[in-house]
Each structure stands twice: as structure tokens, then as C-alpha cells.
């Protein structure tokens with residue numbers, strides 16, 4: 100059971116196994132942060148009222164440490180359980196699992212940084228499905244470990260503790276010595292599992308390179324569109340527009356959450372074409388790692404959005420273009436997984452003003468970016484073009500993608 104969403108075919112017929120609560124993850128106002136944003140917006144030229152809301156993807160599922168990976172996994176499970184999986188054989192994303200006779204997949208295998216949220220959600224899904232899980236944690240991915248004062252604690256607490264409690268076989272790796280790569284390590288693990296009679300199914304980091312990984316957030320876009328009516332109110336009469344979330348802020352790690360949302364909102368906008376007059380919702384990705392440059396991510400986001408778009412019934416080339424990809428790389432901080440001073444201020448601000456806990460790796464950076472847009476003049480500048488007069492109501496949605504279970508490992512913040 101899940102909330103009744105009006106989703107058109109062919110999207111509605113794509114197989115999915117529900118992992119979420121039978122109701123939408125909540126959207127609630129961020130009242131005190133809205134006051135901050137409106138206060139500073141009023142200093143500008145217009146009478147702009149900014150209302151901030153949060154969609155709580157960290158409350159989307161009863162499964163451990165709910166976060167954005169459960170929605171992605173919902174669309175991958177049918178392939179895992181299939182008698183002839185189309186994907187999952189190894190790091191080459193599109194290779195089918197070679198099944199040995201009538202054997203089915205026995206073991207989910209995935210990888211991540213030491214404090215990866217994704218691996219927790221994969222381990223939990225494996226348990227739920229009665230499968231084993233092998234989790235590969237790389238010490239060289241992300242700066243969380245190298246910047247931790249207590250490295251020993253970083254390797255045992257937070258998500259590492261959780262993933263072990265969920266029953267995963269956890270293996271930690273040092274940075275591989277060239278010419279060996281991380282992918283080689285993965286293939287070796289898969290080979291060993293096969294040699295011992297298991298049928299492993301490989302889920303790439305963040306489930307984003309998996310061809311079905313973008314669908315979860317395409318569906319979430321429909322959920323958000325549905326919730327707009329409840330949360331922002333119905334239009335009062337004919338000709339009055341349905342209020343919308345004008346800006347939606349979300350983390351961009353690998354970019355498949357963002358890509359999925361872009362595709363989903365495109366399709367939702369088409370299905371709600373009577374509401375065309377309203378500005379389209381703007382989905383803004385906040386980059387959470389400075390490792391790779393902006394164009395690298397923009398290309399990937401576009402690719403993920405088009406891949407999801409094609410599966411849900413859009414014309415990927417014509418309907419989704421680089422204009423739909425908005426990525427802000429100013430808040431990525433020093434390194435992936437490192438909480439810089441400014442981001443830490445935001446984490447504390449949101450805790451003190453809204454009693455909402457953010458995570459140190461993703462959502463704190465997103466909240467910082469959102470507050471920059473909302474309290475500065477960036478939103479006003481966009482509203483002023485084309486020029487408008489009178490009061491302006493701007494609705495902003497922050498997607499909380501989870502991850503607080505890593506906080507324990509960042510004990511010094």
C-alpha cells in the first residue's frame with residue numbers, strides 16, 4: 100500500500116516494490132527560517148514573502164535510517180527478484196546477472212564511503228528480502244575519515260555500527276594501489292562470492308548508475324505535486340493559480356535523485372497542463388562534493404534525467420535539456436564528507452530554530468545553499484525578471500534526504 104498518486108502510463112506500469120509508509124513523507128513549514136528569509140527579502144525592493152518547507156524523506160519508510168536510497172531501491176527490487184535479472188552482474192552498469200540454473204540472487208553487494216547512508220539502506224533491504232548483503236566501505240572515498248579527530252571511532256560508530264547491526268558482511272578497504280582500481284576490488288569480491296556458490300547482485304554506489312535508479316525520485320515528483328494542494332492550499336476560484344513550490348532544493352551527490360526529480364516534474368507538468376500559466380517549478384541541485392567539476396555533474400544529471408524520462412514516457416532529447424539542469428556548486432565545501440565551518444553553522448541554525456537535525460555530509464550543505472538563495476537577493480532577482488508589482492509569495496521546498504545516522508561518527512561537531 101502506498102498513497103494513491105495519479106501517475107500516467109507507461110510510468111504507472113513499471114514494476115516497483117513498496118518500501119515506504121502507506122502515506123506520503125510529510126511536508127511541513129520551517130516557520131522560523133521563513134521569518135529569517137522574509138525579513139531579509141523585505142530589505143530588497145519587492146514585498147517578497149518567502150515560505151520555506153521541508154519534505155521529510157528521512158521519515159519516508161519504517162526501514163532503518165530512512166533516506167533517499169529506499170525510493171531508488173523500490174524500482175531495483177523487481178529486477179533483483181526476477182528469474183532473469185537484467186542488471187547487477189558487475190561494475191559495467193548494464194550487464195545481466197548470470198544465473199546458474201534455477202538459482203536466484205542470494206546476496207546484494209554494494210559500496211560506499213565509510214559513513215555511507217546508501218549501504219545501510221541496501222543492507223536493510225537485503226534483510227527485508229531474506230537475502231545476504233556484502234558492504235564494501237572505502238577508506239579513500241571522502242574526507243570524513245582523514246579529517247576525523249578520532250579515526251578509530253569514525254570507523255566503528257554511526258552508519259558503520261548500523262550496517263553491522265543490520266547483518267551485513269562489512270569489508271573495509273584501503274585506497275587501492277595503482278594500477279588496481281576500486282572497480283577491480285569490487286569485481287574480485289563478486290568473483291569470490293560466485294566461486295563460493297552465491298549469486299551476487301551488484302548495486303552501484305548510491306544506486307545511481309543502476310539504470311533503474313532514477314525512477315524513485317521521478318515518482319516522488321508526483322507525490323510532491325499532489326501534496327502542494329494540501330500544504331499550500333487550493334486555489335480560491337476560477338483563474339486563480341494553484342500555488343506551487345517555486346524552488347525545490349535537493350542534494351546532488353551522484354545526481355540521480357536530482358535527475359529523477361527533473362524527469363518526474365516534466366511529466367507531472369505535462370499531466371497538469373491546465374496549470375501551465377504558472378512558472379514551472381525550479382529544481383536546484385546543491386553540489387555536496389568539490390571532487391569533480393560542475394560540467395561533469397551537469398552532464399551526468401542530464402543523462403540520469405533523460406534515462407528516467409525515457410522510461411516514464413517522455414521524449415528524452417526533446418523534453419529534457421541542459422536548461423532543466425540547475426546545479427549550484429558554491430556550497431560543496433572543502434571535501435566530500437567534511438563539515439566546513441559555514442556548513443556547521445547551518446546545521447546548528449536549523450537544529451536551534453526548527454529542531455530539525457540535518458546530516459553533516461549532504462543536507463547541511465543543501466540547507467546552507469537554500470538559506471543563501473532565500474535570504475539573499477537571488478530569488479528576488481529572478482522574480483523581478485519579468486518585472487512584477489505587488490506582493491510576491493515564494494514557496495520553497497527543502498528535501499531532507501536523511502543521513503542523520505552518520506552524526507555519531509562526527510562527534511566533534
Ligand SMILES: *Cc1c(COP(=O)(O)O)cnc(C)c1O
Nearest residue numbers: 216352353354356461500501502
Ligand atoms: C546518497 C545521499 C544523497 C545524494 O543522492 P544522489 O542521488 O546520489 O545525488 C543525498 N542525501 C543523503 C542523505 C544521501 O544519503
